[in-house]
Amino acid sequence: MAVKKFVVGIFTDEEVLFPAIKKVRSAGYKIHDVYTPMPIHGLDHAMGLRDTSLHTAGFIYGITGTTTALSGIGWVFNSDWPVNIGGKSHFDLPAWIPITFELTVLFSAVGMVLTFCYLCQMAPFVRKHHFNLRSTDDQFTMVIECTDKNSETEITAFLQSVGAVGINTQMAETGWWLGSYAKDKTPFQKEGNVLA
Amino acid sequence: MASLRYESQVRAPLVDGTKDYHQVTEDIIRPIEAAPTRSWWIGFIVALGCLTFGIISVATQVIYGVGQWNLNRTIGWGWDITNFVWWVGIGHAGTLISAILLLFRQGWRTGVNRAAEAMTIFAVMCAGQFPIWHMGRVWLAFFIMPYPNSRGPLWPNFNSPLLWDVFAISTYFTVSLLFWYTGLLPDIATVRDRAKLKWRKAFYGVASFGWSGSAKHWQRHEALALVLAGLSTPLVLSVHTIVSFDFATSVIPGWHTTIFPPYFVAGAIFSGFAMVQTLLLVTRKVLNLKDYITIEHIDVMNKVIVLTGSIVGIAYLTELFISWYGQNKYEGWAFAQNRVNIFSPYGWSYYLMMGCNVLSPQIFWFRKMRRNITVTMFMSILVNIGMWFERFVIIVTSIYRDYLPSSWSTYYAPSIWEIGFYVGTFGLFFTCYFLFSKFFPVIAVAEIKHILKKSGESYKDKMGPQEAMPVEEFAHEYTHAH
Numbered sequence: 292m293a294v295k296k297f298v299v300g301i302f303t304d305e306e307v308l309f310p311a312i313k314k315v316r317s318a319g320y321k322i323h324d325v326y327t328p329m330p331i332h333g334l335d336h337a338m339g340l341r342d343t344s345l346h347t348a349g350f351i352y353g354i355t356g357t358t359t360a361l362s363g364i365g366w367v368f369n370s371d372w373p374v375n376i377g378g379k380s381h382f383d384l385p386a387w388i389p390i391t392f393e394l395t396v397l398f399s400a401v402g403m404v405l406t407f408c409y410l411c412q413m414a415p416f417v418r419k420h421h422f423n424l425r426s427t428d429d430q431f432t433m434v435i436e437c438t439d440k441n442s443e444t445e446i447t448a449f450l451q452s453v454g455a456v457g458i459n460t461q462m463a464e465t466g467w468w469l470g471s472y473a474k475d476k477t478p479f480q481k482e483g484n485v486l487a
Numbered sequence: 488m489a490s491l492r493y494e495s496q497v498r499a500p501l502v503d504g505t506k507d508y509h510q511v512t513e514d515i516i517r518p519i520e521a522a523p524t525r526s527w528w529i530g531f532i533v534a535l536g537c538l539t540f541g542i543i544s545v546a547t548q549v550i551y552g553v554g555q556w557n558l559n560r561t562i563g564w565g566w567d568i569t570n571f572v573w574w575v576g577i578g579h580a581g582t583l584i585s586a587i588l589l590l591f592r593q594g595w596r597t598g599v600n601r602a603a604e605a606m607t608i609f610a611v612m613c614a615g616q617f618p619i620w621h622m623g624r625v626w627l628a629f630f631i632m633p634y635p636n637s638r639g640p641l642w643p644n645f646n647s648p649l650l651w652d653v654f655a656i657s658t659y660f661t662v663s664l665l666f667w668y669t670g671l672l673p674d675i676a677t678v679r680d681r682a683k684l685k686w687r688k689a690f691y692g693v694a695s696f697g698w699s700g701s702a703k704h705w706q707r708h709e710a711l712a713l714v715l716a717g718l719s720t721p722l723v724l725s726v727h728t729i730v731s732f733d734f735a736t737s738v739i740p741g742w743h744t745t746i747f748p749p750y751f752v753a754g755a756i757f758s759g760f761a762m763v764q765t766l767l768l769v770t771r772k773v774l775n776l777k778d779y780i781t782i783e784h785i786d787v788m789n790k791v792i793v794l795t796g797s798i799v800g801i802a803y804l805t806e807l808f809i810s811w812y813g814q815n816k817y818e819g820w821a822f823a824q825n826r827v828n829i830f831s832p833y834g835w836s837y838y839l840m841m842g843c844n845v846l847s848p849q850i851f852w853f854r855k856m857r858r859n860i861t862v863t864m865f866m867s868i869l870v871n872i873g874m875w876f877e878r879f880v881i882i883v884t885s886i887y888r889d890y891l892p893s894s895w896s897t898y899y900a901p902s903i904w905e906i907g908f909y910v911g912t913f914g915l916f917f918t919c920y921f922l923f924s925k926f927f928p929v930i931a932v933a934e935i936k937h938i939l940k941k942s943g944e945s946y947k948d949k950m951g952p953q954e955a956m957p958v959e960e961f962a963h964e965y966t967h968a969h
Contacts (some may be wrong), residue, residue, distance in 0.1 A: 296763075306930065308523055320682040322754065323905065324699075324701045324702060324703070325701070325702045326699055326700040326702070327700055327702065327705065328508060328510075328512075328673075328677070328700060328702055328933060328936055329673075329705075329933040329934070329936040329937045330706075330708065330709050330933070330937055331702075331937075332707040333704070334702050334705070334706075335702055335703070335705075340703055340706060341701060341741055342706075343703075343706050343707045343710045345707050345711055346710060346714055349714045349718075352716075363633070364645045365696050366640045367633070371639065371640065371642070372639065372641070372642055376646070383646055385792045386645070386646040387645060387646075388646075389651040389655065389725065389729055389732075390645055390650070390651055390654050392721070392725060393651075393654040393655050393658040393722075393725070394654070394658075396658055396660040396718045396719075397661060397662065397719075399718055400661070400662040400665055400666075400715055400718055400719075401661065401665065401712075403711055403714060403715070404665045404669060404715075406709055407669065407708070407711050408696065410707060411698075411701075411703075411704045411707060412567045412697070413672070413697050413698060413704075414697070414714065415693045415694070415696060415698035416693055417696060417697035418692070418697060419697045419699055421680065421699055424680040424681075425680070426699075426700050427673065427676045427677040427698075427700050428508065428509060428512045428677060429507065429508035429509040429512065429682065435866070437904060466696060471688075471689045471692060471693075472679055472682075472688045472689060472691070472692025472693075472695075473685045473686070473689035473692065475690040478568070
C-alpha cells in the first residue's frame with residue numbers, strides 16, 4: 292500500500308501495443324501493469340510475467356479432496372460405525388468412487404477460485420484505483436512507474452514515440468481498500484472538515 | 488501477429504457486421520442500461536405468477552404432506568422425480584458448452600456460453616427442489632449431509648446412489664456457479680466502468696470484486712477457466728451418470744440396465760441444447776443480439792441436437808433389443824407390455840417420446856431446416872416435451888405394475904399440487920432468467936472481443952486468404968509470430 296506516481300499510456304490497437312511493450316522494456320522502464328478489456332494471448336510473455344502456478348494449487352486442492360473423501364468414508368465404514376451389509380466388504384472402494392470424484396472436483400474448484408481471488412486481491416466491497424475506465428471497454432492501458440531514474444517527462448515522450456494515443460500522469464494508490472465505487476474518495480485523499 | 492489471428496476463410500464469421508471493441512460493448516451492455524421493455528415486464532410478471540402458484544403448491548404439500556400428490560403404491564416416484572431428472576438434464580448444456588467446447592477450442596461457444604451457463608444454474612436450482620420437497624419432512628433435509636451428529640452418530644450410506652446424487656448435484660451446482668461468476672467478473676467491471684448512475688456504480692462495483700483487467704489477472708483468469716473446464720468436463724458426464732445410477736443400480740425391470748449412464752448423458756445434452764435454443768432464439772430477438780448469436784450458432788447447435796437425438800434413439804432401440812435378447816421375462820414384460828404395447832395404460836407416452844426425440848430431430852439433417860428460426864423454435868419445444876416423456880416413461884411405466892398383480896395401481900395422473908409444483912419451477916427458472924438478462928450481460932463481452940479480430944465478419948474480409956500464401960512464407964510468418 293503506497294501512493295506512487297505513474298505515467299499512463301493509452302493504446303487502441305494490440306498490434307501497436309505489443310511492439311510498444313517490447314520497446315518500453317528494452318529501454319529499461321518499469322511497467323507497473325497493462326490493463327486490457329479482454330485476455331490477449333502472449334501479453335504475459337511479452338511483459339515478462341512468470342507463468343501462474345494456479346494449476347499446481349488446483350492439483351493440491353484436488354488431492355486434498357480425494358484424501359478427505361477416502362479417509363472420511365473409510366473411517367465411517369471401518370471404525371466409527373461399521374455396518375455389516377450382507378457380509379460385504381467394509382472397504383468397498385468401487386462404491387466410493389463417485390463421492391471421491393465429486394469431492395476432488397469440489398475442493399479443487401472452490402480452492403482455486405478462492406486462491407484466484409486472493410492472488411488478484413479481489414472480493415466484494417474491494418475498491419482499487421483504475422487508471423483508465425475505458426480499459427474495460429476498448430482501450431489498452433500501459434502504466435509505467437516514475438522512479439528516480441525515469442522522470443515523468445521522459446516517460447511521456449517515450450510513450451508518445453511508441454504510439455500511445457493518450458498519455459497522462461496519475462498519483463495512485465497501488466493496493467486495495469474497502470470502499471464503494473459510487474464514491475470517489477480514496478484513502479490517501481485528505482478528508483475535508485470531518486469534525487465541522 | 489497476423490498468422491496468430493488467422494482463421495480459415497471457409498469458416499463462417501461468428502460476429503456479423505462491422506464492429507470494433509467499443510461497438511461490442513455498446514451492443515451487449517445497452518439492454519442493461521436501458522429501462523426494461525414492456526415485453527420484459529409482461530414475461531417477468533407471468534414468471535412471478537407461476538412462481539407464486541409453485542410456492543402455494545409446495546406450502547400445501549409441507550402442511551398436509553406428500554399425500555397431496557397422487558403418488559400411490561406402487562408409483563412412489565411420479566411427476567416429482569420425472570421433473571427432477573428433466574431439469575437436471577436441461578442443466579447439462581451450459582457446462583457442456585462452456586467446459587467441453589472450451590477444451591475443444593470451439594470458437595462459437597463464446598456467443599452462447601454465458602446465457603447457457605446461467606440456464607444451467609437456474610435449471611439445477613429447479614431440479615434440486617423436487618427431491619428436497621419430496622422428502623416430506625423438509626425441515627429434516629439436512630439429515631442427508633454427513634456430519635457428526637447426535638443420532639448415533641448415524642451416517643448416511645456412502646454406498647447409495649441417492650447419496651451420490653446429493654454430492655454430484657451440489658458439487659455440480661457449486662462448480663457451475665463459480666465457473667459462471669468468475670467468467671462474469673470482467674464483464675461486470677465493464678458495466679461498472681460505464682455506469683453513470685450511483686446505485687449502478689455501487690452495485691456493479693461490489694459485484695465486480697474490484698476487477699481491473701490487469702495482465703497478470705487475465706493470465707490467472709485464463710488458467711482458472713482452463714482448469715475449471717478440465718474439471719467440469721468429467722463432472723458434467725458424472726452428474727447425469729449418477730442420476731442414472733438412481734435407476735440403474737436398482738433391480739426394477741425397466742431400470743436395471745447398464746446402458747443408462749451414456750444414454751442419460753446423451754439425453755441430457757439433447758434436452759439441454761433444445762432449451763438453450765428456446766431461450767437464445769427469444770433473447771437474440773428481444774435484446775437485438777442477432778449479430779452475436781448468428782444463424783451459424785443456431786445451425787451448429789442443431790447439429791448437436793440431431794447427433795445426441797440419434798444417440799438417444801439408438802439407446803432406445805438397444806434397450807428394446809436387449810429386453811428381448813436377455814430373455815428375462817420381467818424385463819421383457821416391462822418393455823413389451825408396459826411400453827411398446829400402445830394399448831397399455833401408458834403406451835401412448837412411449838410413442839410420444841419416440842416421435843419427439845427420435846423421429847422429429849431427423850429433420851435437422853437438412854441445412855435449410857437447421858437454419859430456419861421457426862422450425863428450430865418449434866423443434867426445441869418438441870424435444871423438451873419428448874425428453875420429459877422419456878423420464879416419465881422410464882419412471883412410471885417401470886413401476887406401475889410390480890411383481891404382484893393385485894397391487895397394480897390405478898391410473899396415475901398428477902394432482903393439481905403436483906402440476907402447481909412443476910409450473911412453479913418454470914416460474915423460478917424464468918424469474919431468474921429474466922433478472923439475469925436484465926442485470927447481467929447475456930453474452931460474454933470479453934470473450935467476444937477476444938475472438939472478434941479472428942472471427943468477426945468485417946475482420947475476416949480484411950485477412951488475406953492464407954491458403955494462397957507460399958508454404959515457405961507461411962512457415963516463416965508462423966514461426967516468427969511475435
